[in-house]
Amino acid sequence: MAQNAKIAALTDELIQSILNFSPERNKHAYKHAKEIASRSLRGHQYARTNQFEVKASFSGLDEKFRIRSRDDLADALQLRLQKLESLTSNFKAEFLDLLLKLADRPLENTQVEALDLLRQPSPPPPLTWAEMLQEDPYSDDDIWKDVDYAVESSGDERTQKLRAKAKSSPPTSVDGDDTHDPESCVATANVDLVQELETAQFWNDVADEDSAKVGITELQAVRETLFMLAGLRTSLYQTDQQQYHIRIVSKYVLGHAMQGTVDHLLGRFTSIGKDIYRLRQWTKKGSTLSLIQTFEAAVQKRLFHYDQSLANLQQRYLIPGASTSVSLLELLNEVESLSVPILRLAQVVTDIEPQLLVNPFSHLEALFDQTTLSQMTLEKEVFEYMSEIFFDCLQTYLKPIRKWMEEGELVTDDETFFVFANDSHSEASSLWHDRYVLRHDGQNNLRSPTFLHPAATKIFNTGKSVIFLKELGIYNISPNGPVDEPRLGHETVCGTSSEIPLCAFPELFQAAFSTWIRSKYSVASTVLRRHIFETGGLMRTLTIFETLYLGKNGAVFEGFANVMFERIDTGRRGWNDRYVLTELAHGVFCNVMAVMDTEKIVVRSVKTKSHENSVKELAAVSIDYAIPWSLQNIIQRSSIPIYQQLYTFLLQLYRVKYQLQRVRPRRTHQTKHPINLTYKLQHRLTWFTDMLRSYLTENVIYFTARDMQTAMKKAQDIDEMSQIHTKYVAKLQERAMLSKDLKPIHKAIVEILDLSVLFAETVGASQSDSDTGLPGQSRIGLRRKNHARLSDGDEELSDDDVHDESDEAEATRAATKEKGQRSVKGTLQKIDEGFARLLPFTTAGLRSVGRVGAEPMWEQLAERLEWEGRKDGI
Structure with a gap:
């Protein structure tokens, strides 16, 4: 029963976090959602880890290590597996399976020497009496004398001295052995400061009986406004967490200004705070996709910088270095100027939030468009702001692209990358065209950011070239090759000038990204092209x-055709015998082709309907030529x-x-x-x-x-x-x-x-x-x-008969x-x-x-x- 109650409580918490409304507001929808969640959780069965598969995986690792001449690594693994055999645990298979899934290329990244750091230091030898006596021998004869315990101890003498000094000296005096009086450490309270603090707490003031209003100073309104913009709870502003709405508490008024003017100023502050508050709440939701997590981290970093700027404003009012005027209108101008970039970012998040679950890289497209737009409108601060966020988020999207182009590998279960394995077990002859394909959406558009569409084909072909070279057994290109990868950032793409670049941002990005692609594309494609032309004999x-x-050689072609026509004219039934025609083809074409090439020629024939006095019967004869699988990816079967x-x-x-x-x-x-x-x-x-x-x-x-x-x-x-x-x-x-x-x-x-x-x-x-x-x-x-x-008979024909x-x-x-x-x-x-x-x-x-x-x-x-x-x- 306790387990069911715990599951029910967790289910309620899960539903409330997803639906964002309480059960009292919509009981029917809440009850329906709870039934669906309970049914799904109750019907799910979690299978245990297969311990035999785990054991086979470790055996495969051991074999792989030994094949790659890493016997030291294999011996270290076997030694620790043998030690684990003596341990009994119900979850030992789960622990080992977790370690296998966390492993990151153990063959390349593991160093056996690092295992020495895990060894515990050997304990020091036990201390013996001989060692103790060697350091401090019994040399004093007084240690054997009797001790008089009746004599007053030194502690009693110290107590008496302290009492005497306390009577003869003030409380702040110190005796000769640096002993302090505890009462001297107590500071007296500043009654005026306490009163100032109580006065500053305007929320505790009692409202006027006639108007039910509480008057506040403009400094207090400024501080409350800065707190609200920083996402903190205030008394002057009330926040609705469900609707992401901020409203002004009408209880508080400024006595020296008209209420309409104050409401207008505070309303503009709430408009800014509402968008920023919504942005803060979005960063708290969290996501499991690395692309969105990177975007959330970039937004949190900008919020942190924004909070630092607000803290600097607060410091100016809390600890003014010089005479400072307190004005809500002046603060509004500063806050509006300070909030322009982050409000633009908040609008981007609001626009793409519904699309992120369907299109996880929609934020990249929105940031790219905002960067281009701000450059066109000559908003330098927003341009740099959006550009830096864009390149920060782009680095995460480049990781699967880099892995694909350098190693020809795809990240497992990565739905955000536009390349996926269509048929990993396809024949090598169709490797280039069938094994890997581009991912498209329902409208047959490439599922990748639009600004990467021009380079998608090169990215796709580079990865396939690496896989092709691996199949050929000639892939020896190091991921850290001689060509350094250029970094894609705001400084490298847009320059370090203080002015907005004259060239359009899309053109700058395409030029920089083409250089980035070329650093990986040229190596693999050059090696593969050279092999196809020189070794493959295309x-x-x-x-x-x-x-x-x-x-092409008319004489040879006519010679083979004439041999076939002679067999047809003789009326032989087996004129199209494929074995005979194959031998004839070898004999005819050997005059212009190498022997190794003529042996690949095979003449085939099929049974067709008899076409008397027609050339259609020649369609029954066809010629096949065996070509290697590498060239079959170029000369496809559909062309034959x-x-x-x-x-x-x-x-x-x-x-x-x-x-x-x-x-x-x-x-x-x-x-x-x-x-x-x-x-x-x-x-x-x-x-x-x-x-x-x-x-x-x-x-x-x-x-x-x-x-x-x-x-x-x-x-x-x-x-x-x-x-x-x-x-x-x-x-x-x-x-x-x-x-x-x-x-x-x-x-x-x-x-x-x-x-x-x-x-x-x-x-x-x-x-x-x-x-x-x-x-x-x-x-x-x-x-x-x-x-x-x-x-018919024995009679001879007569002359008349003839x-x-x-x-x-x-x-x-x-x-x-x-x-x-x-x-x-x-x-x-x-x-x-x-x-x-x-x-x-x-x-x-x-x-x-x-x-x-x-x-x-x-x-x-x-x-x-x-x-x-x-x-x-x-």
Whole structure:
């Protein structure tokens, strides 16, 4: 029962401290708050510390010390743990867990030599009689004589002498042995001073029966006013602690002045005192956040200085050095001039108090704005006052920034810092982009002071660079490196001049803060950049990607493509076998690449729907190249599909060119297709393919890659490199007409390429039929029929049968030839019609998107594609 009563009393005290009103004022709200608090406290269970985890933590520390060659520290730890084994306590695990949580980098900060200071000094050896006799031997023979205790002692003689002197001398006399009379130490009271003190206590005066007023002097009013401004209790002013309001007690009046004038003066004092009193009460609330605690300490320091100034005013009236006039009006002018900075600070606290729980660094933004505003209004005193408070509070916010930029570490459970670990277990290949992210609020704004937004990216990248170097195992940058950290303070930022600086405070701060950032950013970024370019081989990898996917070396790319096309034309079902194609790729690309690079090439293929007479089947083949995880943070996985699209597009163009080059139409009497139409289509399709391939290789790939390489060499960190590569791939996709917005144009181009494939197969098949005299399918059918008849029986064919069969074959050949001529001609006419329909659509689309300012080279491509059509009069 006693425990429940104690908990209930503590709960009441907790509710009153939070709600700031008594139960009598709002019983319903108080009762509701008490039920919520009791339910929460009653339902909470506090788990005991796991002693096995504590033991494992100490074992881990011991192992860490020994790995780092600190056996002396590990032995000292083990010795004390062994001593603790003999001690029994129910809270031993809690004590050890508390010590673990209080530990601050014991490996770097612990010195074993300091343990000697904890050893208690050894006690002195016991004193023996031999030592005593050695220092003071028994040399006096009188010590063995008997003592007469009846003789009066020296004390009795002293008493008698004092009594005699007291009778013969005054009370203030002193005897020869410096003995004082107690009565001489009592001072007589000053009756006049006591009366003055009683007169000064005007609050004890009795009010006039007629007016119920008590008259006071102006000096008393001045003293009461100074006490009120200092936050002390007074009789002339009454303070409401709940409403932060100060009112004048109307009981007291000044007899020599009009009451309205006095009330007006005292009212202006209460207006100042009310704001300062509210500021004092705010500092007493306390906070658990270090940022707000620093702000509270800065405010308390300014209040202390303000109280010192009030004390100097009080001293002038209490102990005047010269003749001083006592005037409330003069005091008001001095107090108003003295209170200008602290009243501005009180207004800042009043404005941001509701926001501090949501935005714990809102005071930094408010102080920054007030400093800027006071500089613009030429308030020198307020400018220096606010600037000094701002930089005092900023030092605490710089601590997690400094830890992040120097060590790549985040403070645990720090919600005020704008960087947090999104996925600490992510792969190293996505370390730069996924492991750490910037913190944003509900409006997608960066959760940091606004004046730090321009430098937030550099701060973020510097910490990630340090972590990146640690993952690479080359982080050897000391936190106290050769570059000294410049201090951010009012003198270093705004100068020591007695005048307000002409340059705006935001610009001064950004310049100083940029220097502060540069002292930490340049070291890590320079080391990482050098590793990426020199050891990681970024530019060499980008060149390999251009060779594999973008056909930088056209001869090698065409050689690999032709090998693949030959396997397709032979009709093998396994033409896209990934193992065979991988070996072929190694053999082809080894001529321009190192062996160690070609071994990283892997050709993959997927099963797709059969696309007869189409270049779409080439999309089933893709190329992968294994790159180290450090470069995967620059060449991201999302860029590989775009490389594959460009590779497929180039492969389709090479496929069409490969087939068109093998078409050799000849004008003979057996030709089944119109030769003029054939030459026309071959010329126009070849022109279209060549112009398109020239556009991709010479315009799109060459110029885009050149711009990317130039920008990449100027990049300062991985974030900038990654952005450059992402923009490079996106621009390639856009210029190559592979983006989503240009999908209709690309689809039309692919259809024209399919028409080219159909043309090559149609003309090639008809030319082959003309050479043999029979269509390919007719010859195969006749051969299979004869073979079947020869194998059916033992009878031999007669001459009549052969003659009849020859006549039948001749008739079949004539009928098939006439049908084939009609079929080939119709196919060529359809190809011509399709090309005539798709080409204007493609060029019109290129012109329309080129006119909106997207890519000027699209209009050039449209001009080149239409040039042949305008010159050809067919």
